[in-house]
Amino acid sequence: MKTKHGLFSRMRLVSVGVTLAALLVASTASSQEVAVGQATATVLTVLAVTATAPLAFGNVYQGVPKTIAKNTASAGEFTITGQVDANIAIYMQLPDYLATTTGDDRMVIAFSTADCNIDTTGAGDPTGFVATDGWDDEDPHNVTNATTVGSAGTNIYLGGTVQPSVDQTAGAYEADIILTVAYTGT
């Protein structure tokens, strides 16, 4: 038979238990927190380089060297576009010879240490280039001067000399000139 005392005891324990449970729920809600931050970056204008005009020696004669100056309309031309005023590194892979399409003859080609102009005006005109437009008389084997991307792009003008042998096979000759450009991050 339940006594009044027993009922009171049971009620008291229940109320304490409810209170403790409430406290436990409250502590669970605030015992862990999460925040979401971010990492951000902006990649600047993509660097692009195109071969605009070949270094064209035209007609050549057996045994007669022929030179194309870097400031003539026949000069080789590359165009570089990208983030304006960003510094870039330039590397040119130059051929040692031109070859026929069938590969049965070769003609020597050479580049002097001053056969390259770098025009940051983006004019794309080798004949109009002056030293103040960028860098003149550069060594195409080793372009060391810091170069930047001009607001209208940057042009590379390239000259060279071919040396046909006296028994050079008649026909068309060609070779690749590979220009590699990269941002330096400055």
Add this chain to the structure above:
Amino acid sequence: MRRQSRTTFKGALITALALLAFAGSTATAQDVATGSATATLVLALTVTADQALAFGQVYQGVAKSVDKLTTADAGIFTITGQPDAGIAIYMQLPDYLATSVGVLGPGDDRMVIAFNDTDCNIDTTGTGVPAGFVGADGWIDEDPHNIVNATTVGSAGTNVYLGGRVTPSVDQQAGAYEADIILTVAYVGI
């Protein structure tokens, strides 16, 4: 007849006396005390992302690092709660930034991000200034992938400073990239 009455009276008297005795002993044979169970909930733990880890402008093919001591660019989280309470910190770090959040589609690109094992400082002074942090202010050169040192909530809060490094590819697509860094903090109960 008279004997029965005397017996009845005696029984009643005995019963009354017994009841009186019992009443007296009831007053002293049992007592009640009310105790209590108490608890005090400490300050709620909060964590906020105050500043993004900002690499700014990056170039194709040119890796870029942000030092955890760089006030303007380091990632900053702030933790507040019960001063001197022990807390456990876990950072969920991204493997790459992307041009869009969520599922990548055509035209999207990713850029690798990396964190070395010293790219995190934990500042218990609550100043929130990465450049001013020194080793005595908390824990220095922590591994953000695995923060093992016991950490406490400072009286003015605790800051977590984060550095990192992005490595754009040479043909990285131009544009804005982002990624989430998720910081989870919990009391350890000491």
